[in-house]
Amino acid sequence: MTRASTRTGAAGAPARRRAAATRAPAPEPAGVVTVRPARRADLDRVIAIDATVTGVEKRSYWLSVFRRYGDGEQPERIFLVADIDGRVAGFIIGEVRDWEFGAPPCGWVFAIDVAPEFRLAGVATRMLDALRAGFRRLGVRKLRTILARDNTLILSFFRSQGMMTGPFIPLEMDLDA
Numbered sequence: 001m002t003r004a005s006t007r008t009g010a011a012g013a014p015a016r017r018r019a020a021a022t023r024a025p026a027p028e029p030a031g032v033v034t035v036r037p038a039r040r041a042d043l044d045r046v047i048a049i050d051a052t053v054t055g056v057e058k059r060s061y062w063l064s065v066f067r068r069y070g071d072g073e074q075p076e077r078i079f080l081v082a083d084i085d086g087r088v089a090g091f092i093i094g095e096v097r098d099w100e101f102g103a104p105p106c107g108w109v110f111a112i113d114v115a116p117e118f119r120l121a122g123v124a125t126r127m128l129d130a131l132r133a134g135f136r137r138l139g140v141r142k143l144r145t146i147l148a149r150d151n152t153l154i155l156s157f158f159r160s161q162g163m164m165t166g167p168f169i170p171l172e173m174d175l176d177a
């Protein structure tokens with residue numbers, strides 16, 4: 001599985017891209033960023049980061065996600081964390097899905113979060129790079145995701161990575177009628 005290490009923020013580190021003028025300056029993570037497969041011991045931190053972002057702690061959900069994606073036994077299921085000097089700074093989860101919605105096999109990213117104190121330092125970019133590399137090794141050539149229309153933060157991030165509107169449209173209906 002992918003392991004990619006880069007030092008950021010620390011003395012002698014590569015210069016970080018300048019944040020957009022409209023954004024508040026963020027603290028830079030000082031230390032070595034390693035993107036590696038999630039371990040069971042990372043789950044408490046993953047749950048805490050998710051709870052910070054969503055406001056809901058979902059321990060049983062995350063246990064089942066880890067069982068499905070975290071054991072590394074199925075290469076098409078990828079659950080990675082960004083580790084900065086032994087601290088989990090963020091996570092990303094994705095999967096290759098075959099022929100859903102009539103589409104040839106493609107890689108889906110369905111969760112990405114970075115803890116607020118580690119943002120704007122390229123952590124999510126590094127995790128997405130590692131996920132894409134994993135998908136390429138599996139032979140897929142397309143990356144897809146779905147996001148909430150009002151989540152402009154995640155939209156800005158995915159756009160910055162070169163993702164564009166795809167050929168599918170989401171539909172839904174209430175089932176209680």
Ligand SMILES: CC(C)(COP(=O)(O)OP(=O)(O)OC[C@H]1O[C@@H](n2cnc3c(N)ncnc32)[C@H](O)[C@@H]1OP(=O)(O)O)[C@@H](O)C(=O)NCCC(=O)NCCS
Nearest residue numbers: 017111112113114119120121122123124125154156157160
């Ligand atoms: C979106 C998120 C993953 C970005 O993580 P990050 O590590 O800060 O991202 P990066 O530093 O790699 O940023 C890459 C690019 O994304 C864009 N971006 C990131 N944060 C941004 C912000 N606050 N405002 C505008 N653009 C932003 C920028 O283009 C940035 O490039 P730049 O720094 O050169 O301008 C992080 O903010 C997060 O976890 N947000 C909550 C995610 C969420 O809602 N998840 C639930 C749905 S899955």
